[in-house]
Amino acid sequence: MHTLTERFTDALHHLDAERDPQPMVDLTGEDADLIKLNQTHEAHGPEGARRFWEDYRNVFGDLETTFTSSTVGEKTAALEWESRGTLSSGKPFTYRGVTVIEGDGSHDGKLTGVRTYYDSAAFLQETAGTA
Numbered sequence: 001m002h003t004l005t006e007r008f009t010d011a012l013h014h015l016d017a018e019r020d021p022q023p024m025v026d027l028t029g030e031d032a033d034l035i036k037l038n039q040t041h042e043a044h045g046p047e048g049a050r051r052f053w054e055d056y057r058n059v060f061g062d063l064e065t066t067f068t069s070s071t072v073g074e075k076t077a078a079l080e081w082e083s084r085g086t087l088s089s090g091k092p093f094t095y096r097g098v099t100v101i102e103g104d105g106s107h108d109g110k111l112t113g114v115r116t117y118y119d120s121a122a123f124l125q126e127t128a129g130t131a
Helices: 002-018 022-027 045-058 121-130
Strands: 028-036 042-044 060-072 076-087 092-103 111-118
Touching (some): 002 022, 002 045, 002 060, 002 076, 002 092, 022 028, 045 060, 045 111, 092 121
Parallel strands (some): 028 111
Antiparallel strands (some): 028 042, 060 076, 076 092
């Protein structure tokens, strides 16, 4: 699982910097489920993962994620993070959350699940300020 955790964080940093979801897609197993739990956004499998990560990245202009803590088990890891940058509107933001990833347990395994919990206040303030 440690290897999958490192591959996930590397793929996310690549997505942040390059806007390229392919490394995330490559990590995603055929039966994987990806969920943002405070929204209705869910995806399944590699093609769903492509849309999931493109939709995520398109919310932002500049984006940088720092992983601050992790708890890694045999097939599951919880990764705490802080992201900062600009929204697509150019407004600066900072928000924190936790992403739980699950893998199939093999050395070069694939993701079988991604669940993200995050502080949505940075995004609610954006809409409140324009109302």
